Amino acid sequence: MPFTVSEIIVLxxxxxxxxxxxxxxxxxxxxxxxxxxxxxxxxYCPVYGFAVTTILIATYDVQHNLILLFLVGIIVATIFExxxxxxxxxxxxxxxxxxxxLWGNLQGRVAPQISFFWGIGVVLLVRFIQPLIQRVINWEEAHTHGMLALLVVLVMGTDTILTIFSVRHFHTTTQQWERRAVEYQERLKQRxxxxxxxxxxxxxxxxxxxxADILQHHPEFHLHHLNWNERRLVKSFPKLKVLDAKHFNELKQELLKKE
Structure with missing residues (x-):
């Protein structure tokens, strides 16, 4: 293992x-x-932390070979994404x-153009950025003896638990909106x-x-009825889709236009 557990956490x-x-x-x-x-x-975005740390470990033995570094970077980053x-x-x-x-995409999750970008990014990361970061981490490890790593585990662990509860609540809210939207359409069809x-x-x-009609006649369908984190997810990820609430996804787009 090229890094200690404490170094991996801080990385x-x-x-x-x-x-x-x-x-x-x-x-x-x-x-x-x-x-x-x-x-x-x-x-912080843990997906970057997980991806980069995995890449640094996976490419450690090929970091001095640009071609292998580029290819291994593409493979690892694509699998991770x-x-x-x-x-x-x-x-x-x-x-x-x-x-x-994008051309050649796989289920919309990964695409060749994005993977190529990751390959270039991995080369730049390993050859130019990581050496600077590693020097800072070496200094930190010598002075804190792993205490920063422990603090990171406590803070991000707590954050993860709170986020899970928040996302579960968000999913429950989208299901409620979904049912109301379906009921509203059914009433219009009956009329x-x-x-x-x-x-x-x-x-x-x-x-x-x-x-548009339901938003006009039912003010409860508004972003301010979501909590801060739910509103943040909706606004910060315009392409966010709730996979089992297609009507909510349509309402979300209308609501974002009004923001």
Whole structure:
């Protein structure tokens, strides 16, 4: 093992924070508003921490061979991104990224263009960034003797537990909205079936644009009824999809337009 357990934990935390800073800055500039990225409450993205730490360990023996470093980086990063996407879908019923529009994608989870980008990123990371980070970690390890690693485990462990409860609550809320949306459409369909000929065009139009209609007549369908973390997820991940609540996904897009 090229790193101690304590070093691995601190590396994980460091790159989680770096990943959060990168995503938050990039997405804030791209979306023209502040986007608090990350799945957890705190300012870190564990997916980057896990990915980079895994890559550093997997590429340790080939770090001086640029071609092998590039290829191994592509393979490890792609596998990790695929597994992370599958995990979010199966455990939390959520999809935070979707590469379905890119050529050669696999189930929208990974795509060749993205994997190529990861390969270049791994080379830059291992050859230029990691040596600087490692010197800082060596200094920290010599002075704290693993206490920072223990603090990271406590803080991020607590954050993970709180986030799990928050996401579970978010899923429950989306299911409630889903049921209400379906019920609303059913009522409109029943009214349309019983309507007089002169009333049918207006009701048909309301049914066709049911998401705009329900937002107009039912103020409870609003983002301010979600808690802070739920609103953050919706706003910061415009492509977020709740896989078992398709009506909620449509309402979400309408709500985001009004923000």
């Amino acid at each position: 994980f935390f460091t790159y989680s924070v770096v990943g959060w800073l990168w995503e938050t800055c990039y997405c804030s500039i791209k979306d023209h508003h502040f986007a608090y990225r990350g799945f957890l409450f705190g300012p 695929y597994v992370a996407s599958l995990f979010l879908e199966k455990v939390f019923h959520m999809k935070l990224w979707d590469y379905s529009h 349309l079936d019983k309507a007089l000929p002169g009333e049918r065009p207006a009701l048909a139009q309301r049914l066709a644009n049911w998401h």
